[in-house]
Amino acid sequence: MKIQSLAVIFIIIILPISMILTAYVQNQVKTLELQVSYDTKLTNATYDALKAFQLNTVNSSTSDLANSKLRDIEASVNTFFNSISSNFNMAGYNQDILKEYVPAIVYTMYDGYYIYSPFTNTLTSDDYVEGVSTYQNGEKISGLKPYVFYSCRYVSGNIDVVITYSLDNYITVEGTIKDGTPVYRSGYLIEPSSITGNYNQETGENSIRYRGVEIETEHLTEYINDSNNQETVYTKINGVKYYQDGNTWYSMLNGQRYNQDQVYKTENDSGVRYYQEAREFTNWIRGESGLGELTTANAVDENGNSISDIFGTSYNIFGTQNNIAIEDPNSNFNQQRLAVIRYSIEKNLSIAIANYNNYSGVTANFQMPELQEHEWEKILNNVSIISFMQGLSIGGKLYNGYSIVTNTKTEEVVNTDSIYLVTSDGQYHRATDNDLINNNNITNAYLNVDFERKSVTAADTGNVRYFFPHKQTGCYSSIVNQSNLNDLDVDEYDGSIYTYMASKGGELAKKYLTALGRERYSMYKTNNNSDELKAEYIQ
Amino acid sequence: MGDTLITVIAIALAAVLMFVFPLMTMSDRTDDVSQLATETATTEFVDNVRTTGKLTLDNYSQFVENISSTGNSYDVEMELQVLDENPGKKTTQAEATKIGENVYYTMYTSQILDELDNSASGTKALKEGDIFSVSVKNTNTTLSQQLKNFFYSVTGNDTYTIAAEHAGIVTANGAGN
Numbered sequence: 001m002k003i004q005s006l007a008v009i010f011i012i013i014i015l016p017i018s019m020i021l022t023a024y025v026q027n028q029v030k031t032l033e034l035q036v037s038y039d040t041k042l043t044n045a046t047y048d049a050l051k052a053f054q055l056n057t058v059n060s061s062t063s064d065l066a067n068s069k070l071r072d073i074e075a076s077v078n079t080f081f082n083s084i085s086s087n088f089n090m091a092g093y094n095q096d097i098l099k100e101y102v103p104a105i106v107y108t109m110y111d112g113y114y115i116y117s118p119f120t121n122t123l124t125s126d127d128y129v130e131g132v133s134t135y136q137n138g139e140k141i142s143g144l145k146p147y148v149f150y151s152c153r154y155v156s157g158n159i160d161v162v163i164t165y166s167l168d169n170y171i172t173v174e175g176t177i178k179d180g181t182p183v184y185r186s187g188y189l190i191e192p193s194s195i196t197g198n199y200n201q202e203t204g205e206n207s208i209r210y211r212g213v214e215i216e217t218e219h220l221t222e223y224i225n226d227s228n229n230q231e232t233v234y235t236k237i238n239g240v241k242y243y244q245d246g247n248t249w250y251s252m253l254n255g256q257r258y259n260q261d262q263v264y265k266t267e268n269d270s271g272v273r274y275y276q277e278a279r280e281f282t283n284w285i286r287g288e289s290g291l292g293e294l295t296t297a298n299a300v301d302e303n304g305n306s307i308s309d310i311f312g313t314s315y316n317i318f319g320t321q322n323n324i325a326i327e328d329p330n331s332n333f334n335q336q337r338l339a340v341i342r343y344s345i346e347k348n349l350s351i352a353i354a355n356y357n358n359y360s361g362v363t364a365n366f367q368m369p370e371l372q373e374h375e376w377e378k379i380l381n382n383v384s385i386i387s388f389m390q391g392l393s394i395g396g397k398l399y400n401g402y403s404i405v406t407n408t409k410t411e412e413v414v415n416t417d418s419i420y421l422v423t424s425d426g427q428y429h430r431a432t433d434n435d436l437i438n439n440n441n442i443t444n445a446y447l448n449v450d451f452e453r454k455s456v457t458a459a460d461t462g463n464v465r466y467f468f469p470h471k472q473t474g475c476y477s478s479i480v481n482q483s484n485l486n487d488l489d490v491d492e493y494d495g496s497i498y499t500y501m502a503s504k505g506g507e508l509a510k511k512y513l514t515a516l517g518r519e520r521y522s523m524y525k526t527n528n529n530s531d532e533l534k535a536e537y538i539q
Numbered sequence: 540m541g542d543t544l545i546t547v548i549a550i551a552l553a554a555v556l557m558f559v560f561p562l563m564t565m566s567d568r569t570d571d572v573s574q575l576a577t578e579t580a581t582t583e584f585v586d587n588v589r590t591t592g593k594l595t596l597d598n599y600s601q602f603v604e605n606i607s608s609t610g611n612s613y614d615v616e617m618e619l620q621v622l623d624e625n626p627g628k629k630t631t632q633a634e635a636t637k638i639g640e641n642v643y644y645t646m647y648t649s650q651i652l653d654e655l656d657n658s659a660s661g662t663k664a665l666k667e668g669d670i671f672s673v674s675v676k677n678t679n680t681t682l683s684q685q686l687k688n689f690f691y692s693v694t695g696n697d698t699y700t701i702a703a704e705h706a707g708i709v710t711a712n713g714a715g716n
Binding site: 032 | 546549550552553556557560561564567568571572574575578579582586589590591621622623624625628629631632635636637638639654658659660662663664665666667705707708710711712713714
């Protein structure tokens with residue numbers, strides 16, 4: 001055979017192989033590129049949803065109330081779908097088509113969470129008329145499912161309680177305790193031995209110290225949107241701020257002034273009360289109630305079947321531990337708290353996603369993806385949004401992605417890093433800023449949301465005005481750039497800001513711990529009796 | 540005489556067809572795979588920084604190691620736009636009916652690496668609203684480039700064949716305590 005013929009045969013063999021290989025590799029590249037671009041689109045849409053939620057809640061004075069919160073979440077879900085459809089529009093998908101691929105969106109809140117997913121509407125009331133009502137019986141609609149609390153039931157002897165955990169050290173106990181009496185009580189857990197001294201509400205005598213740091217009563221002021229441009233004295237009770245105007249106190253509701261009948265104390269003692277009441281509550285948990293004996297082996301589900309195996313080796317939940325305070329991040333209580341929250345979200349979410357197979361017209365097998373440890377860590381400590389998207393065809397396979405975005409600017413929870421300290425040079429700092437150590441110019445500390453721009457719409461003219469409750473600017477080394485911060489994960493502090501503060505002492509610890517207590521104590525909680533609480537602040 | 544010439548040409552042609560051509564297609568595929576690996580690594584790296592709010596020396600080394608494992612050398616450029624709300628804050632305070640504008644200042648690769656090296660924990664914390672971007676280009680001449688240069692020469696400084704780029708807004712605050 002001639003060498004020319006050999007060459008032709010060789011080309012006939014090699015050319016198709018090379019062409020197929022090229023096409024295959026190109027295809028793989030395309031699939032991967034699509035997957036990556038879908039991931040980015042999903043993250044961006046989730047971030048947009050969070051921004052919408054943040055914007056609505058920061059500018060609303062009623063955002064912590066349930067019906068207002070529901071409205072804000074619905075708006076945020078709409079933003080999510082708008083954003084995702086405008087991102088995907090290039091690919092020819094519109095909002096209704098994309099809804100088929102989103103099995104669930106989760107909004108985690110302070111003591112529970114909402115899941116947005118489709119459900120079958122069930123109307124069984126007597127006055128239901130077929131065809132007349134807005135929503136029909138048996139209709140499949142998308143919406144927020146009822147709020148699920150981060151709760152767990154424990155049964156041991158006489159004790160049969162449901163304990164609701166939250167994103168911080170606040171718990172609610174309902175059920176019967178050791179001596180068989182029914183209780184409904186909530187409060188903060190703090191190691192009682194770390195709190196010394198007493199506070200007398202009548203006389204104002206105060207010697208409360210937490211880990212040796214003096215906790216003081218405070219004089220709180222901030223700017224409101226009024227003409228005199230002066231800082232106004234205020235007090236915050238159950239999530240509502242009351243401002244002083246001479247002898248009258250008033251609250252602001254979405255730009256409108258509402259005068260109060262009462263006159264409140266100008267000296268705010270919420271911080272001191274936080275520690276005093278937390279000590280009392282923790283002592284009650286460990287003593288009288290008998291709950292101090294509870295271990296993870298006592299955990300049962302709603303039907304009374306033991307679920308202790310999900311928590312691993314059994315440990316005492318509320319008891320004292322050597323060298324570890326109950327509020328420290330590595331305490332048994334926190335371990336159990338995180339495990340309960342995770343179990344609850346995982347269980348309900350996997351059901352919601354699996355059920356989606358009955359609602360979606362898409363022939364994909366919807367399953368909950370496995371979230372990674374560091375992602376859980378984010379979810380378990382912050383108010384966040386988790387979105388899922390599954391079943392879109394991306395070349396060789398089906399897309400299965402999720403995105404988690406956390407919300408740090410919220411009044412929903414007071415995290416240990418949401419307290420900013422103000423210094424007399426007109427700046428605010430993060431608590432772990434190196435410049436604050438042994439700094440005597442720290443004047444006060446407030447919640448981070450209070451440094452955000454707020455807007456007010458005038459009721460008569462409709463004009464929008466912007467203002468800052470605190471006019472200080474962010475410190476460059478701790479707020480803008482965050483380059484001068486202390487790391488809490490070193491052995492010395494073991495991740496605990498409380499240990500850090502106690503070791504630094506001085507004005508920093510005093511202002512920070514007081515503000516943390518005050519903001520936690522005065523945030524809105526559904527269990528609070530607003531009238532009773534207000535009565536305690538009357539002059 | 541004529542036959543000899545044709546034979547020589549045929550042998551030369553056969554050598555090109557049977558040796559250089561397959562080598563070129565294969566080296567092209569290798570570049571495709573390198574491109575794929577680089578793109579994936581870059582996106583993963585940027586998205587990890589975006590969603591955790593933390594840029595660590597560990598992650599960065601891991602990323603550089605990942606892309607180097609394709610057998611090429613790369614030029615990695617990072618750019619961090621840090622959101623500064625302070626100027627906007629002052630505008631709003633002066634004029635209550637205006638929303639102040641936010642300003643970004645930018646840090647580049649060497650500054651970011653300097654800060655990472657100097658920090659005790661090897662971590663740089665970013666905050667929500669910052670913008671982080673990474674672009675990667677190969678600096679060596681890959682086999683496919685060499686072969687192409689053999690036939691037609693490509694000149695200039697930016698003669699890279701493998702490049703990846705990804706950017707996005709940071710969605711989490713890295714300095715949590």
